[in-house]
Amino acid sequence: MEALTRVYNDHPKTLLFTSAAVIRILLAIAWPALPDLLTSRVEISTAVNSFKRLQEGLFLYDHGLDPYDGGIFHQAPLFLPLFSLLPSPQESIGRLISVLLYTALDLFSAELLCQIADSGAATQSTSYTSPRRQRTWRSISVVAIYLFNPYTLLTCLGRPTTIFTTFFVLLSISHACQARMATSAFALAVASYISLHPAFLLPPIGVLCYDRVCLQRISSSSQNAKPTTSKANVTIDQHRFPSALQFAFSMLTTYASTTALLLALSRLLLPSWTFIPSVYLTPLQLPDLTPNTGLWWYFFTEMFEPFRNFFLGVFWLHMFSYSIPLSLRLRKQPLASVVLMWGICCVLEPYAHIGAVGGAGSLLCCVGHVFELSTAHRYTFPALAALLYCTLLGPAFHHLWIYAGSGNANFFYAITLVWNLGLFILLTDTLYAVLRDEWECERPEGKGKDVRQI
Amino acid sequence: MKLAVLLGLPATILSAVYAATDPHEYREHLHLKPLPGGSLYAGFSFNATTSLGSYDKQHYRYFPRSLAQILHYTHTAELHLRFSLGRWDEETWGSRPRSGLREGGNGVELWAWLESDAERKAEERWSDLVNSLSGLFCASLNFIDSGKTVRPLLSFDPEGSLREYQAMQERVTGRGQGELQLLHGMLPHEVVCTENLTPFLKLLPCKGKAGISSLLDGHKVFDSEWQTMSVDVRPACHASGTSWECQLEIQQTVDMVLNTERSQRPHDDPIPRPKPIEEIKCDASKSYNGEDTCYPVAFEGEQEWTLSKIFGRPLRASCLASGSDTHDVSLAVPSERTVEVISKSTVSHEGDNSTRSYYLPDDTDFDLHLPQQVLASNQQESETASVHASRQITGYGQERGGMHTTLHNPHPWPQDVIYLESLPWFLRPYVHTLSLSAGTIKKTYYTPLLDRQRGTQLELLIELPAESTVELTYDFEKAILRYSEYPPDANRGFDIPAAVIRVLPGNSTLGAPTRENYLRTTSLLLPLPTPDFTKVRQGLAGLKKLLAKSKAGVNAGDESNGKTMQESSSPVKEENGRPKEHKKSR
Structure with a gap:
C-alpha cells in the first residue's frame, strides 16, 4: 500500500493509465461476453457507430461488395481497411485485440485531455485572465474523470467507432491549445469526416486557435521586453497579431482540403460514390429510428410525413445555431466555448450515445475552475442526480418496453428526456458560471452576490 | 406495308x-x-x-x-x-x-x-x-x-x-x-x-x-x-x-x-358430435368396458367417401x-x-x-x-420427400433475433439445394453471422436492404451431405418504423415471406431423382417494437418544451449576467471607464 502511495505521488499519470488499461482488459478477459453484450446496447451503439454493423460492412468489403449499397453500414470508409487488418472479433483473440485497440485509443484521448488541461487555455486568453486560475483542476483529475467514468469505460468495451470522433476532436482541441492551426484543422476534418457534426466545432476551435496564436506572439514579444505583469497584455500592439481573416481563410482551406483528401482516399477504396449519401445522409435524414439516448428518434417516429423534412432542417439548424453565437459571446474564454459546443453537440446529435457524454463531461472538467459558481448558484446537484437516476432507470425502462412488454415507448423516451434535461442543465450552469466569472472580473463588487433576472 | x-x-x-x-x-x-x-x-x-x-x-x-x-x-x-x-x-x-x-x-x-x-x-x-x-x-x-x-x-x-x-x-x-x-x-x-x-x-x-x-x-x-x-x-x-x-x-x-x-x-349439421354409444365399436378387452363405458376401437382400413x-x-x-x-x-x-x-x-x-x-x-x-374397406395389403408407402425444411425465429424481445432454418436430407445421396430468402427491409440481417452447421455453401448472392426502398435478397447454393441435418442461422435486428408505417393491428407483428427451396436434380447413378423440385417453408410472424400511438402530441410537446428550455437556458445564462450588469452599471461605468465593453456584452 505504501509503495502504491509512493508510486502515486511520484508518477500519478503512469498509475492512472496503467490501472485504466488493466481494468478494461481485465473486464474483457473475466467476462468474455461483456464486450458483445455492451455492443448490443442501444445506449452505446447506434446506427452510425455500432461495432456489429462495422463487422457487417467489413464482411461485405472483404467479399468485394460495396458495403454502402445497403441500409446497415453507415460508417466512414477508412475504417474498413483499418479494421480488416485486425483478426475477426467473433473469436476470443480478435475480441481481445479490438478491446486493446480501443483501450489504447482511450489512453491517447486521456493524454490529449491532460495536454488541454495543462495548456492553461481555460483560464487565460489574450484579453482575459480568470481570477479563479488557482482553482483550475489538476490535469490528473480530468484524466481520471475521463478514464474511470462508467460511460467511457462501458463505451470502450462496446467499441463504437465514435470513440475515434472523440479522439480526433480532443486532438484538434489540444493542437488548437498549442496554437498549431494546421494540425488542429486536420484533426477536426477527420472527426467531421467520421461523424459530420464535429464540423460545428470549427468556429469555436478557430477562435481558440487564433487566440492561442496571438497569445504566443504576446508571450514571445513580452519575453523580449521582459515585462511579466498581466498589464503588459493590454499594451501589446495589436498589429503584431496575424490577420484574423487570413487566419480563418487558411484554417478553412486546411479543413476543406483535408476533407477532400479523405473523401478522395475513400473513393479509391470503394467502387462508387455511394458512401457519401450512405454515411452523411443517414445522420441528416434519420432513416434508421432505432431508439437511442438522443432526442430525435421518438420525434421522427411520430412525425407527420409532410413536416418531416422541415423538422429535420429545424433540428440541424438548432444544433448549428449555438456554434457561432457561443464562439462570439465567449471569445474571451475560447476553450469554454469549444467545451460547451461539444457538449451541446453530444446532446443534440441525431444518433446520441453515452460515449460522447463521457468524453464531453470530462472535457467540461477542463473549465473546472468555475464550478464553484455553478454549484453555489445553480442546480448542479439536481442535474447530476438526474443523470444518475437515468443511468439506472434507462436500461430498466428499455427492458420494460422491448422485452417485458409491460411498458411502452414512452417509458424509455421519458427517461431520455430527463437524461437530456440533466445534461442541458449541466451545460447551461457551466455557461452561467463561465460568464459570471468573466463578469466578476469586471465588477469585483458583485462577487458572491445573488443574481436575479429582472 | x-x-x-x-x-x-x-x-x-x-x-x-x-x-x-x-x-x-x-x-x-x-x-x-x-x-x-x-x-x-x-x-x-x-x-x-x-x-x-x-x-x-x-x-x-x-x-x-x-x-x-x-x-x-x-x-x-x-x-x-x-x-x-x-x-x-x-x-x-x-x-x-x-x-x-x-x-x-x-x-x-x-x-x-x-x-x-x-x-x-x-x-x-x-x-x-x-x-x-x-x-x-x-x-x-x-x-x-x-x-x-x-x-x-x-x-x-x-x-x-x-x-x-x-x-x-x-x-x-x-x-x-x-x-x-x-x-x-x-x-x-x-x-x-x-x-x-x-x-x-x-x-x-x-x-x-x-x-x-x-x-x-x-x-x-x-x-x-x-x-x-x-x-x-x-x-x-x-x-x-x-x-x-x-x-x-x-x-x-x-x-x-x-x-x-x-x-x-x-x-x-356441420358441428361434430359424438355418436350414440350403440353405434361405436367398443374395445371389449378393456377392463372397464361395460354398458355405459366404451373405449372406441382404433379405426382400421380405408375410409368411406363419396366425391359429391x-x-x-x-x-x-x-x-x-x-x-x-x-x-x-x-x-x-x-x-x-x-x-x-x-x-x-x-x-x-x-x-x-x-x-x-x-x-x-x-x-x-x-x-x-x-365404401369402407379393410385392405389385405398394407397402406401404400408414401414417397419420401426429397428435403425437409423448417424455419423459425429465435430469441425474444423486440430488439433483435435470429433466423434458424433446418434442412434435412433423408436420402443416402448428397443434394444441392438453392435457398432463396426475400426479407422486408425492417428486418436487418447480419450476413457476417451467417453460419451453416454442416455442408457447404457453394455460392452466395446477396442484395442488402435499403431502408424503405428495397428488401434483402439472399440466395444460397448449399450442398446437403447424405442423410444429414443442416442448420442455417444468422442474426438480425428489428427496425422501429415511423408511426404511419404500422398497419392498424401493429402489435400483431409483420409477416415474413416463406423461404423458397429448390432441390436441384441429383446424380442419377446414385439413385437420385433427375427432376428438380421445390418446397417452401412456412411464413413467419415478426413482432416489431411499436411506438405509442395514443399520446403522440403530448410526447412531442415534452420534447419541444425541453428544447425551448435549453435555448432559453443558454440565453438566460447570458442575459441574467447582462441584466445585473445593467442594474449596477452606473457606478461601475465611472469606476471602470469601459462602457464600450459593457454595451457589447449586451
Whole structure:
C-alpha cells in the first residue's frame, strides 16, 4: 500500500493509465461476453457507430461488395481497411485485440485531455485572465474523470467507432491549445469526416486557435521586453497579431482540403460514390429510428410525413445555431466555448450515445475552475442526480418496453428526456458560471452576490 | 406495308383454317389420391393453349382474354401466380404433388419474366402487371412494391422456351423487345379466400358450370388442410422445319388436401358430435368396458367417401361438348380397393396397377363412391420427400433475433439445394453471422436492404451431405418504423415471406431423382417494437418544451449576467471607464 502511495505521488499519470488499461482488459478477459453484450446496447451503439454493423460492412468489403449499397453500414470508409487488418472479433483473440485497440485509443484521448488541461487555455486568453486560475483542476483529475467514468469505460468495451470522433476532436482541441492551426484543422476534418457534426466545432476551435496564436506572439514579444505583469497584455500592439481573416481563410482551406483528401482516399477504396449519401445522409435524414439516448428518434417516429423534412432542417439548424453565437459571446474564454459546443453537440446529435457524454463531461472538467459558481448558484446537484437516476432507470425502462412488454415507448423516451434535461442543465450552469466569472472580473463588487433576472 | 398485309391475308386465313383445331386446345384433369391419415388429395388442372399468331391478333378461344390482354400490355413472357394456404405435411403425406412446381409460399406469390430494354422500364411494367392482376384476382397484389420485389438469379428457371418466343416476337413486331428480366414478389399476409377463387374460375372456358371445375366450391376449397391455386402462362415452341412454331400455354391448377371425415359432414349439421354409444365399436378387452363405458376401437382400413359428398356438389357433365381424348378424372388407389362409379352414361375404366382413369359423360353427372374397406395389403408407402425444411425465429424481445432454418436430407445421396430468402427491409440481417452447421455453401448472392426502398435478397447454393441435418442461422435486428408505417393491428407483428427451396436434380447413378423440385417453408410472424400511438402530441410537446428550455437556458445564462450588469452599471461605468465593453456584452 505504501509503495502504491509512493508510486502515486511520484508518477500519478503512469498509475492512472496503467490501472485504466488493466481494468478494461481485465473486464474483457473475466467476462468474455461483456464486450458483445455492451455492443448490443442501444445506449452505446447506434446506427452510425455500432461495432456489429462495422463487422457487417467489413464482411461485405472483404467479399468485394460495396458495403454502402445497403441500409446497415453507415460508417466512414477508412475504417474498413483499418479494421480488416485486425483478426475477426467473433473469436476470443480478435475480441481481445479490438478491446486493446480501443483501450489504447482511450489512453491517447486521456493524454490529449491532460495536454488541454495543462495548456492553461481555460483560464487565460489574450484579453482575459480568470481570477479563479488557482482553482483550475489538476490535469490528473480530468484524466481520471475521463478514464474511470462508467460511460467511457462501458463505451470502450462496446467499441463504437465514435470513440475515434472523440479522439480526433480532443486532438484538434489540444493542437488548437498549442496554437498549431494546421494540425488542429486536420484533426477536426477527420472527426467531421467520421461523424459530420464535429464540423460545428470549427468556429469555436478557430477562435481558440487564433487566440492561442496571438497569445504566443504576446508571450514571445513580452519575453523580449521582459515585462511579466498581466498589464503588459493590454499594451501589446495589436498589429503584431496575424490577420484574423487570413487566419480563418487558411484554417478553412486546411479543413476543406483535408476533407477532400479523405473523401478522395475513400473513393479509391470503394467502387462508387455511394458512401457519401450512405454515411452523411443517414445522420441528416434519420432513416434508421432505432431508439437511442438522443432526442430525435421518438420525434421522427411520430412525425407527420409532410413536416418531416422541415423538422429535420429545424433540428440541424438548432444544433448549428449555438456554434457561432457561443464562439462570439465567449471569445474571451475560447476553450469554454469549444467545451460547451461539444457538449451541446453530444446532446443534440441525431444518433446520441453515452460515449460522447463521457468524453464531453470530462472535457467540461477542463473549465473546472468555475464550478464553484455553478454549484453555489445553480442546480448542479439536481442535474447530476438526474443523470444518475437515468443511468439506472434507462436500461430498466428499455427492458420494460422491448422485452417485458409491460411498458411502452414512452417509458424509455421519458427517461431520455430527463437524461437530456440533466445534461442541458449541466451545460447551461457551466455557461452561467463561465460568464459570471468573466463578469466578476469586471465588477469585483458583485462577487458572491445573488443574481436575479429582472 | 399494307400491301404486304393484303397479299398475305389469304395465306393467313388459309393457315388459320388449317390450324384451327390445333392451336386452340383445352384439357382439364382431376387427380384424386387418398392420403394416409384420412385425407384426400385432389389436384385439378386446366390447360389451354393459343397460337402466338392469335395471341398477337388478340384472338382467343379458350385462353382467357382478360389475362391475355394484361400479359400483352405488360410484355410478360412468362407468368407464375400462386395463392396458397396451409402447410403440406411431408411427414404424413409424403412428397409434394407436381414436385412442388405449382406451389407458393403462404399468401400470394408472383414471379414473371418481363421483356424490357431497361431496368426502369421493367419496374414500370412490373408495377403495371401487379396492379392489373390485383384487379383481376381481387387480391392485394398491388402491395408488391419495390420493397417486396426481388430478382432471383438461381432459384427460378423459365419453364417455357423464352428465347425462341422472343425471336418469334421480334420477327412479328419487327423490333427487339430487350432482355427478359425475372421479378419476384411475395405477400405473406394476404388471406386467400373465395373472392380469389371466383375470378380464378371465370378464366376457365366453362367457368365452373361444367366439367371438373363444377366441383370447386369456396366453402370446401378453403376448408381444406392445405390448398394452393396457381396460374402459369408460358410460351412453348416446337421446331417445325426451319422455323419455330410457338404457342402460349396457360395452366391453372387447384391442389388441396381435404379431410374426408370433416368434408363429408352434412351442410345443415356441420358441428361434430359424438355418436350414440350403440353405434361405436367398443374395445371389449378393456377392463372397464361395460354398458355405459366404451373405449372406441382404433379405426382400421380405408375410409368411406363419396366425391359429391366431399365437395358438396355433384360433378357435372364434361366441359367440352365434343368430349376430350384424354382422361378427365384419375383415381390413385390400390387395385383391390372397391370403387363404385355412379354415372348414367358409360365411362371408360382403365385399371392399371394403382391408377384408374375415367372419361366424363357428355350429358349427365358423374360420381365416385368408395365404401369402407379393410385392405389385405398394407397402406401404400408414401414417397419420401426429397428435403425437409423448417424455419423459425429465435430469441425474444423486440430488439433483435435470429433466423434458424433446418434442412434435412433423408436420402443416402448428397443434394444441392438453392435457398432463396426475400426479407422486408425492417428486418436487418447480419450476413457476417451467417453460419451453416454442416455442408457447404457453394455460392452466395446477396442484395442488402435499403431502408424503405428495397428488401434483402439472399440466395444460397448449399450442398446437403447424405442423410444429414443442416442448420442455417444468422442474426438480425428489428427496425422501429415511423408511426404511419404500422398497419392498424401493429402489435400483431409483420409477416415474413416463406423461404423458397429448390432441390436441384441429383446424380442419377446414385439413385437420385433427375427432376428438380421445390418446397417452401412456412411464413413467419415478426413482432416489431411499436411506438405509442395514443399520446403522440403530448410526447412531442415534452420534447419541444425541453428544447425551448435549453435555448432559453443558454440565453438566460447570458442575459441574467447582462441584466445585473445593467442594474449596477452606473457606478461601475465611472469606476471602470469601459462602457464600450459593457454595451457589447449586451
